[in-house]
Structure formats: C-alpha cells, structure tokens
Amino acid sequence: xxxxxxxxxxxxGYQERAVLEDISLAIAPRDFTLLIGPNGGGKTTLLxxxxxxxxxxxxxxxxxxxxxxxxxxxxxxxxxxRTFPISVFDMxxxxxxxxxxxxxxxxREEEEKSGAILEKLALYGKRKDxxxxxSGGQLQRVLIARALVSEPVSLFLDEPTTAMDxxxxxxxxxxxxELQERxxxxxxxxxxxxxxxxxRHIACLNxxxxxxxxxxxxxxxxEKVYGCPVEILGHGIPHTLLAAHEExxxx
Amino acid sequence: xSAILSYEFMQNAILVGIMASIVCGVIGPFIVTRxxxxxxxxxxxxxxxxxxxxxxxxxRPLFGAMAFVLTAAVLIGRxxxxxxxxxxxxxxxxxxxxVAIGILFIHMTPGYAPDLMSFLFGNILTVPRxxxxxxxxxxxxxxxxxxxYYNGFVAIALDEExxxxxxxxxxxxxxxxxxxxxxxxxxxxxxVGILLVIALLTIPVAIASEFARNFRRIMLLSILCGILICLxxxxxxxxxxxxxxxxxxxxxxxxxxxxKGVKRVTNRRKTALP
Numbered sequence: 001x002x003x004x005x006x007x008x009x010x011x012x013g014y015q016e017r018a019v020l021e022d023i024s025l026a027i028a029p030r031d032f033t034l035l036i037g038p039n040g041g042g043k044t045t046l047l048x049x050x051x052x053x054x055x056x057x058x059x060x061x062x063x064x065x066x067x068x069x070x071x072x073x074x075x076x077x078x079x080x081x082r083t084f085p086i087s088v089f090d091m092x093x094x095x096x097x098x099x100x101x102x103x104x105x106x107x108r109e110e111e112e113k114s115g116a117i118l119e120k121l122a123l124y125g126k127r128k129d130x131x132x133x134x135s136g137g138q139l140q141r142v143l144i145a146r147a148l149v150s151e152p153v154s155l156f157l158d159e160p161t162t163a164m165d166x167x168x169x170x171x172x173x174x175x176x177x178e179l180q181e182r183x184x185x186x187x188x189x190x191x192x193x194x195x196x197x198x199x200r201h202i203a204c205l206n207x208x209x210x211x212x213x214x215x216x217x218x219x220x221x222x223e224k225v226y227g228c229p230v231e232i233l234g235h236g237i238p239h240t241l242l243a244a245h246e247e248x249x250x251x
Numbered sequence: 252x253s254a255i256l257s258y259e260f261m262q263n264a265i266l267v268g269i270m271a272s273i274v275c276g277v278i279g280p281f282i283v284t285r286x287x288x289x290x291x292x293x294x295x296x297x298x299x300x301x302x303x304x305x306x307x308x309x310x311r312p313l314f315g316a317m318a319f320v321l322t323a324a325v326l327i328g329r330x331x332x333x334x335x336x337x338x339x340x341x342x343x344x345x346x347x348x349x350v351a352i353g354i355l356f357i358h359m360t361p362g363y364a365p366d367l368m369s370f371l372f373g374n375i376l377t378v379p380r381x382x383x384x385x386x387x388x389x390x391x392x393x394x395x396x397x398x399x400y401y402n403g404f405v406a407i408a409l410d411e412e413x414x415x416x417x418x419x420x421x422x423x424x425x426x427x428x429x430x431x432x433x434x435x436x437x438x439x440x441x442x443v444g445i446l447l448v449i450a451l452l453t454i455p456v457a458i459a460s461e462f463a464r465n466f467r468r469i470m471l472l473s474i475l476c477g478i479l480i481c482l483x484x485x486x487x488x489x490x491x492x493x494x495x496x497x498x499x500x501x502x503x504x505x506x507x508x509x510x511k512g513v514k515r516v517t518n519r520r521k522t523a524l525p
Contacts, residue, residue: 048416052415052418053412053415053416069418073413073416075410075412075413079412080409080412080413081284081408081409083284084284084408084409084466085460085463085464085465085466085469086405086465086466087465094402094405094406094410094413097402097403097406097414097417097419098418099417099419100418102400102402102403102419103400103402106402146413150417
C-alpha cells in the first residue's frame with residue numbers, strides 16, 4: 001500500500017440522515033490536503049471517521065502499517081472542556097496517552113519531548129499556566145503541541161486559523177510547511193485563502209466529495225477551486241458550481 | 252474530647268466521615284468537570300427505591316440502596332453511550348420512579364420504619380460497625396480504581412473525542428466512572444442522606460477550586476475540606492444536637508460563602524492598587 005490512508009465508499013450519517021455519501025479519498029505520505037466545503041457539509045465528520053472517533057455506516061478506511069495508531073488530531077478549541085483545571089505542560093503530556101499505555105505513568109522521555117515541543121512552539125514560558133488563561137491563538141498552539149508530542153505520521157487540523165490573528169496564521173503556516181517534511185497534513189477549513197501557497201490537494205466536501213488530484217494546480221484550476229468555496233458559502237448552490245471542475249471524476 | 256472518642260458510635264462516625272471525605276475528594280472533581288452533578292442527584296434518589304424494597308424484605312438497607320444505585324448507573328451509562336434519547340430526560344424519570352418505588356414499599360411494610368429519616372437526611376451518629384467496614388471497602392475500591400485509571404479518567408473528562416482518537420477504551424472508562432460514582436453515592440448516603448449527597452460531591456470541590464487549579468491538588472484539597480466540614484458538622488451534631496447531615500452541608504455552604512467573599516474583597520483590593 002503506497003498511500004498512508006485509503007478511504008473507500010465511506011457513508012455515514014446522524015440518526016437517519018446521511019451526512020457523508022460514498023466518499024473515496026487517499027492520503028499519501030507528505031501530502032498537504034485542504035478539505036473545504038460549506039458549514040454542515042460533513043468536513044469535521046469525515047475527520048472524525050478517519051480518526052476513529054466515529055464508526056462508518058459502510059465503506060472502509062485502510063491504513064498503511066501502523067499509521068492508524070499514529071494520527072495526530074488538532075480539534076477546534078470549542079470542542080473540548082476548556083474549563084478543565086490543567087496546566088499547558090500537562091495538557092501537552094496527555095498527547096502521549098494511547099490505548100495501550102494509559103495505565104502507566106508518564107515516562108521521563110515523554111516529559112522531555114513535551115518540553116521540547118513547547119519550546120519549539122514558543123510556549124515554554126507558558127508551560128505552568130492554566131489552559132483557561134490562554135488566548136485563542138495560544139490554545140490552538142497547545143492543541144498542536146499535544147498532537148505533535150505523539151510523533152504522528154499524519155496530522156489532522158480542524159479549522160486551525162479560526163481564532164488566530166494574521167501573525168499567528170503566518171507562524172502556523174511556517175510550522176505546517178516544516179512538518180510536511182515528516183508527515184501528511186490535512187486541514188479542514190471553510191476559508192482556504194491562508195493556505196494558498198501550502199496545499200497540494202484540495203477536496204471540496206458537501207455530503208459528497210469533489211477531489212482534485214495532483215498536478216492540476218495550474219492557475220485556471222486554482223481560480224475554479226477558489227471560486228468553489230466562495231460560491232458555496234455565498235449562494236448555497238454547490239453542485240452546479242462544483243460540476244464545472246469535477247474533471248471526469250465521480251460527482 | 253477523649254471521652255467522646257471512647258464511644259463506639261463516635262468512633263464509627265469519625266471513621267465514616269473521613270472515608271466519605273476521601274471518596275468525595277477523589278470522585279467529586281470528575282463529577283464536576285464532567286458535568287455529572289444531575290446524574291449524581293438522580294442516582295442518589297433511586298437509592299430510595301432500593302431502601303424501600305430492603306425494608307419490605309427485611310434485609311440490610313444499604314444492600315438494597317447499592318443494588319438500585321448500581322443498576323441505575325449502568326442504565327444511565329448505556330443510555331449515554333447509545334445516545335438513544337435525551338439523557339437528562341431519562342435521568343429525571345429514573346429519579347422519580349426510584350423514589351416512588353421506595354414510598355410504595357415502605358407503605359406496604361407493616362410497622363414504623365425508624366431508620367428511614369436517617370437515610371433521607373443522613374445520620375452519621377448511628378452508622379453501625381458493620382456499615383463502617385462496608386464503607387471502608389467501598390472507599391478502597393473507589394480510590395484504588397481512580398489511582399489505577401487516573402490518566403484515562405482525566406483524558407475523558409478533558410477531551411473525550413481526543414481520547415477516542417487515541418484509541419482509549421472510552422466507553423468502558425465512562426461506564427467505570429459511572430459505577431464508581433454510584434459506589435461513592437452509596438458511601439455518602441450514610442453520612443448526609445439521599446437528599447443531600449449532591450452537596451457533598453460539589454461543595455468541597457467548589458471550595459478547593461478557589462485555591463487550586465491543578466486537578467490533583469483540587470482532589471487533595473477537596474479531601475481536606477471534606478474532612479473539615481464532616482468533622483465540624485459531627486461536632487455540631489453531638490454538642491448542640493443539630494441534625495448531622497444538615498449541619499455538615501450548612502457548614503460547607505457557609506465555608507464556601509466565606510471563601511468566595513474573602514477572595515472577592517482581596518481581588519478588589521488588588522485591582523484597586525495603582
């Protein structure tokens with residue numbers, strides 16, 4: 001298996017309603033995939049299925065080697081208990097916890113790794129602070145640190161720039177560019193603009209998936225791709241617009 | 252003082268008070284951070300059903316309470332996992348049905364049920380020695396399980412989805428925490444009674460959270476707060492013959508009020524400085 005992750009004919013929904021239908025998608029090593037689409041289009045749901053937080057109705061997700069156990073997840077900061085009394089350092093340390101080691105104490109090595117990552121993300125001075133005292137941008141970096149401490153081979157970020165000012169955004173993009181040397185990255189966003197220079201694949205998701213392969217990122221395609229989310233969000237008529245740049249792939 | 256300690260009922264009361272405080276401090280922070288306060292209220296009230304049946308059958312009331320609370324905990328846990336229906340609706344129903352069963356069986360039991368009031372409102376001064384041993388066992392189970400599964404419980408209290416993504420057995424951990432909550436409630440019912448259990452699970456944690464911002468330290472401080480409150484309430488009950496459960500809770504509530512008030516004044520003074 002050449003790809004890190006291969007998703008085939010994935011379908012999932014809440015209660016009776018399908019949110020995702022027949023999704024097929026592959027993630028190669030060191031890929032940078034941008035997953036865009038309107039609100040409620042199933043972006044976060046797809047992420048949760050890949051991460052094993054949700055179980056699909058049908059379809060398969062296959063992982064290369066031990067990839068399945070080495071996924072990094074940076075959720076939207078609104079999705080966890082922000083009032084939990086925990087320091088930045090301890091929060092990052094929880095990233096080391098896995099299904100097979102959660103009964104043991106944290107090792108010295110894990111603590112050193114957490115410290116090093118905090119240093120790298122310019123958070124070391126904040127390590128003793130409570131997570132409740134952080135700004136949105138700082139908290140986002142803590143969540144990234146928590147994901148990185150487990151040394152993932154594939155990193156998933158859900159709307160990472162939402163709470164960030166322009167400077168933090170630039171820092172994040174620099175970091176992602178560096179991380180891409182070592183891991184595949186998938187970013188879920190409703191606003192692809194900040195990632196214009198970074199991504200290699202773009203996938204438009206609105207219940208079904210509209211995916212662009214490699215080598216299509218000429219200016220004409222870029223223009224179309226850029227048109228896609230803007231139009232979706234503006235008018236809510238994704239299908240007609242997306243059909244224009246579907247390029248022979250299954251709608 | 253040593254004269255008081257020579258009474259067996261007083262020794263029992265102090266032991267049970269300390270053990271209850273340990274249980275509160277160990278499980279209370281999880282209940283508060285996981286927002287399980289309403290669940291705890293529901294669980295403690297279903298105990299009344301078990302008590303009623305135990306009276307009717309003529310068996311030890313504590314066992315009846317334990318059977319009911321554990322069953323309710325498993326039902327609520329399963330309901331939560333399947334997300335079959337709105338959980339607070341289900342808890343509300345269990346709460347009321349439990350109490351109704353209790354009332355019915357007590358009505359059907361001939362004669363007067365003398366211990367009934369102590370189960371509703373708690374009476375730490377009448378805990379029999381056998382129940383002290385059961386409380387000790389429950390305390391050991393709760394503290395032991397939380398010590399072993401600490402990282403897992405923190406993971407689900409902090410970020411359940413992340414714990415799932417990291418392949419932790421989230422469903423089992425949630426059910427485990429629910430069952431430990433049930434066991435803690437059974438322990439606490441003896442001290443403050445069915446109606447007041449929630450207070451002992453929340454007040455020490457609320458006081459501790461004013462001073463500590465680290466989960467372990469909140470646990471430790473909650474235990475100390477609990478001991479302070481329980482033993483003060485016990486003394487109030489012994490010397491001025493106040494109902495023990497109510498004394499414990501009111502001392503706790505007053506302490507929380509004082510702590511909050513003092514903090515407010517000192518904070519204002521701090522911000523007033525140039």
